[in-house]
Amino acid sequence: GNPVMPDQAGAVGSTSATSPDEAKSLAIRGEGAVGSTVDVTVVVVSYNSRNWLERCLSPVVHQSGDVLGLEVIVVDNASTDGSATFVRERFPGVTVIESNVNLGFGAGCNRAFAVAKGRTIILVNPDCELQPGAIAALHRFLRDHPRIGAVGGRLAYGDGSFQHAAFRFPSLAQVFLDFFPMNWRLTESRLNGRYPRAIDTTAFECDAVLGALMAIRRTAIAGTGGFDERYFMYVEEIDWCKRLRAFGWEVWHCPDAMGVHHSGQSTRTVAARMFVELHRSRLHYFRRYWPPATVAIARLITWIGCAREIMRLRRRAPDDASRERIRGCREVMRLVA
Incomplete structure (x- = not known):
């Protein structure tokens, strides 16, 4: 990339x-x-x-x-x-x-x-x-x-x-x-x-x-x-x-x-957006080459991983970077839901 x-x-x-x-x-x-x-x-x-x-x-x-x-x-x-x-x-x-x-x-x-x-x-x-x-x-x-x-x-x-x-x-x-x-x-x-x-x-x-x-x-x-x-x-x-x-x-x-x-x-300045693009591309790759059941597991792991990351970030003092990261995680969760 x-x-x-x-x-x-x-x-x-x-x-x-x-x-x-x-x-x-x-x-x-x-x-x-x-x-x-x-x-x-x-x-x-x-x-x-x-x-x-x-x-x-x-x-x-x-x-x-x-x-x-x-x-x-x-x-x-x-x-x-x-x-x-x-x-x-x-x-x-x-x-x-x-x-x-x-x-x-x-x-x-x-x-x-x-x-x-x-x-x-x-x-x-x-x-x-x-x-x-x-x-x-x-x-x-x-x-x-x-x-x-x-x-x-x-x-x-x-x-x-x-x-x-x-x-x-x-x-x-x-x-x-x-x-x-x-x-x-x-x-x-x-x-x-x-x-x-x-x-x-x-x-x-x-x-x-x-x-x-x-x-x-x-x-x-x-x-x-x-x-x-x-x-x-x-x-x-x-x-x-x-x-x-x-x-x-x-x-x-x-x-x-x-x-x-x-x-x-x-x-660097758009790290959250890059995170979303990475997972959008990965999802396209999974769908193209993996059986549907494997894709479903990958989507579930990604959804749980993003939810966990949001919880971790919320425990910290909020700053622009963490807010941006939370937005990115939410978008990826919507992508794989």
């Missing part, structure tokens, strides 16, 4: 400007446009991220000599902070696609996929800073392993601490541990969808990788049809990895591509 915010209507998919015809054009052109000398297209989907774009795009542009032809596309999701103008002035070689509505992360990516020329397409969050050699490492990994459709990089938070970048597909245990964390060992375990931290420095096959730093093989997008735009933000890359694997592609973690992910920096 990516720090993008819903418009006021907020209904998932309601803001998507991608018509069915545009969506069809996402059956993307072969292994790259005919005669294309572009190895890699880097895609950044941005919403009011102007303060981060310098730190995001500078390392990308500096790595342009590492591959044969680098194209950079920024999809601006109706920002109001002058992001698009800033990118055009500061990075004139970057293609800016401006949307007049906030499409969300997946639909924003699809807009870029439709025009991207690279054989490898690398998604980079606007609050992710690539470390030297990351672009070449991801491109090389896909080039050398033809069965791999997507590969994720290694991530650290802004303070240098470890961030999980590869995940197992969601399970009921994960839903439970999200609301009722037991202890650190369980939170870090496969029950919670995690791979061991110890293997983070090695290449390994995984269920899904985080969209903050993720390289995609162009032909894999052509086969699977890009991201499901019904996810406004969050979970869309997990859903896509699920479909990718169903088509016989592999998904891997590549430790040689490193990014510093100042995670969620541009969503």
Whole structure:
């Protein structure tokens, strides 16, 4: 997922400007446009991220000599902070696609996929800073392993601490541990969808990788049809990895591509809204892939978890953050009821 915010209507998919015809054009052109000398297209989907774009795009542009032809596309999701103008002035070689509505992360990516020329397409969050050699490492990994459709990089938070970048597909245990964390060992375990931290420095096959730093093989997008735009933000890359694997592609973690992910920096001010969007996306995923009985249990766990969180917050001295969080919990309870 990516720090993008819903418009006021907020209904998932309601803001998507991608018509069915545009969506069809996402059956993307072969292994790259005919005669294309572009190895890699880097895609950044941005919403009011102007303060981060310098730190995001500078390392990308500096790595342009590492591959044969680098194209950079920024999809601006109706920002109001002058992001698009800033990118055009500061990075004139970057293609800016401006949307007049906030499409969300997946639909924003699809807009870029439709025009991207690279054989490898690398998604980079606007609050992710690539470390030297990351672009070449991801491109090389896909080039050398033809069965791999997507590969994720290694991530650290802004303070240098470890961030999980590869995940197992969601399970009921994960839903439970999200609301009722037991202890650190369980939170870090496969029950919670995690791979061991110890293997983070090695290449390994995984269920899904985080969209903050993720390289995609162009032909894999052509086969699977890009991201499901019904996810406004969050979970869309997990859903896509699920479909990718169903088509016989592999998904891997590549430790040689490193990014510093100042995670969620541009969503801090709207944390409650992000909480709602996360659970809206999760519910869509559950309904799509799980049997109805399992979905019902997940909804019940979520409802109880939110009710418990509201009770906990009410015992504290009220402040704006806790009121906002209570509103978010109530909205999620309505969502899963």
